[in-house]
Amino acid sequence: MKSLYMVFSPFQMLNAIEARHSLQSKNDECHLVYCRAISDRNAEQIRAMIEETDWASVFYDDSPEERSLYRKRFSGVMGYASKLGPFDRMVVGHFGWDLGRHVSHALQPREVVVLDDGTAGHRIYNYRFSDVIPSGGQKRASRVASLFSRYVKRIGWGMRTNPYRSVTFFSIYQHRIHACDQVIPNRFDYLRSQVKGEVEPGLVAFLGGCQVELGILSADYYRHALEVIRRHYPVGKLLYFPHRRESTEKLESLAKQLDFAVVQIDVPFEMHLIGSDILPEEIVTLYSTAIDSCGALLEGKDVRLTAFELDPDRINGDEQRHFIQSVYAYYRAHGRENTSVLPIA
Numbered sequence: 248m249k250s251l252y253m254v255f256s257p258f259q260m261l262n263a264i265e266a267r268h269s270l271q272s273k274n275d276e277c278h279l280v281y282c283r284a285i286s287d288r289n290a291e292q293i294r295a296m297i298e299e300t301d302w303a304s305v306f307y308d309d310s311p312e313e314r315s316l317y318r319k320r321f322s323g324v325m326g327y328a329s330k331l332g333p334f335d336r337m338v339v340g341h342f343g344w345d346l347g348r349h350v351s352h353a354l355q356p357r358e359v360v361v362l363d364d365g366t367a368g369h370r371i372y373n374y375r376f377s378d379v380i381p382s383g384g385q386k387r388a389s390r391v392a393s394l395f396s397r398y399v400k401r402i403g404w405g406m407r408t409n410p411y412r413s414v415t416f417f418s419i420y421q422h423r424i425h426a427c428d429q430v431i432p433n434r435f436d437y438l439r440s441q442v443k444g445e446v447e448p449g450l451v452a453f454l455g456g457c458q459v460e461l462g463i464l465s466a467d468y469y470r471h472a473l474e475v476i477r478r479h480y481p482v483g484k485l486l487y488f489p490h491r492r493e494s495t496e497k498l499e500s501l502a503k504q505l506d507f508a509v510v511q512i513d514v515p516f517e518m519h520l521i522g523s524d525i526l527p528e529e530i531v532t533l534y535s536t537a538i539d540s541c542g543a544l545l546e547g548k549d550v551r552l553t554a555f556e557l558d559p560d561r562i563n564g565d566e567q568r569h570f571i572q573s574v575y576a577y578y579r580a581h582g583r584e585n586t587s588v589l590p591i592a
Contacts, residue, residue, distance in 0.1 A: 248272065250336040251328055251354065252302075253280040253347055254362070257292040257491070257515045258536065259340030261438070262362040264296065266338055266417045268437035270360070275303045278331055280324055282308040282346070288491050295513050304331065328354060338417070340364055359414045363433065365536040366574055419539045421581050435543040438517070444526040446549055449483035452527035453507070454516055454535050457492035463571075468561045470501060475591045476531060476555055477505045486510050486527070488519075517544055526550060533557060534574045542583045552586045554578055 250272050254260045260281065267277055279302045283290045290307070297305060306327040328334075328350060337356040339347040351359050413427040424430060453476065458464040464472075477485065485507040489498055502509050512519045517540050520526060529551040530541050538552050556575050562568040578588050 248335040249276045249278075249333075250338055251278050251280065251331070251334045251350075251356070252338045253282070253324075253350060254293060254340040255282045255284045255347075256289060256340060256364055257296065257518075258540075259362050259364050260293045260296045261515050261517055261540075262364075262417065262433065263338060263340070264301075265433060265435055265438050266360065266362060267301070269417070269431065269433065270336075270338075272336075274301055277301070278303050278328075278334075279305045280308060280327065281305070283310060285492070292491060292513055292515070296515075296518060324350060325353060336360060338362065360431070361414045361416050361418075363418050363420065363536065366534060419536075419543055420577075433543070435540065435546075438521060439544050439546060441521045442526075442544060442548075444520065444523045446526045446528055448528055450525065450527045451480050451483055451485045451529045451531055452516075453485060453487050454530065454532040454537050455487055455489040455493055455498075456533055456535065457490045458533070459497060460492055460494060463563055463567050464557070464561065465563075466497065468558075470504070472533060472555060472557065472591050473501060473505055477507065479589075480531075483528075484508075488512060488516055517541060520544065529553060531555065534571060534578075538578055538582065538586060542586060550585065552583070554586075554588050555591050556588050557591060 248270075250270075252263050252267070254263050263279070266272075279297070281290065281293045281297070290309070294307075299305060306324070308324050310323065324346065332354055334354055334356045336358045337351050337354060338360040339351060340362045416424065416428065416430045417433050418430055419433045419435070453473075459466050459469045487498070487502065487507045487509045489509060489511065498509050501507075514522075516537055520541070521544075526545065526548060527550065530537060531553045532538065532555070534554055534557075538554055541550070542552055554575065557571060559568050559572055562571055575588055578586060582588070
């Protein structure tokens with residue numbers, strides 16, 4: 248089945264690799280588009296995961312995220328895809344991006360498969376077939392604003408960004424879905440088979456986040472949360488794995504104050520685990536898709552997964568507060584036996 252894969256982030260690329268095996272796609276029938284999106288580092292981490300021999304062809308869209316360059320971006324990707332089409336299947340990352348929806352409409356594949364993109368995957372379930380799908384999945388627009396934006400893009404730029412008629416989710420999440428959609432469970436069967444490391448007792452991996460950089464949390468409260476977590480693990484080795492969007496200044500300050508080692512990696516944490524000889528005894532985060540993905544990836548390993556729950560009153564913005572609380576509720580409802588949610592006192 249001839250397929251076009253389109254990814255916008257390293258975690259989407261991780262899921263694209265798993266999907267290619269789960270969907271039993273042949274290498275010579277799979278074409279890959281990966282996008283710069285938010286930063287050069289974003290593209291570099293995706294590039295580090297690409298094995299050229301796994302794909303019939305690879306196209307890099309180097310357009311920045313800014314709206315003013317969308318016309319250039321669409322013409323570049325569509326020029327590449329049109330030469331290779333028609334496609335039977337399109338496998339697209341985060342469906343909140345205009346580009347993914349536009350290309351899906353333009354190519355008219357028989358099937359559109361939507362990948363997870365971290366906790367943002369929860370949003371796509373919620374926005375599916377609504378009139379308020381936001382570009383990039385970050386800010387929810389009003390219904391009127393969303394319809395007006397869609398009209399301008401359609402008339403002015405020839406973009407078709409309305410929700411696709413029916414999609415298949417390739418997902419680790421358990422959500423109710425629209426009657427027109429379906430789900431293929433992502434159990435990470437292929438990538439789990441590549442994990443060779445052994446658990447090191449006392450090793451704790453904390454997965455950092457860019458909540459401060461995105462304005463979701465204040466720098467003071469983020470530091471307070473880490474102080475609580477550090478006190479929770481007074482003995483043992485605590486390693487801090489930063490999000491690619493965290494600032495260097497913040498990391499240096501936190502590492503010095505709280506006495507932990509910062510480990511910079513060039514791939515998603517899940518891919519790091521696959522290539523490592525040592526696995527942590529516990530994976531800790533504030534909230535992260537790693538609670539779900541690492542649970543599946545390390546199934547059968549004696550590894551604990553812990554989310555420290557943020558004080559809702561310290562989360563900036565009503566929508567963000569509601570969304571993050573829903574993520575913790577999801578952990579409690581669907582988390583594995585080795586998953587815990589602990590309060591930040």
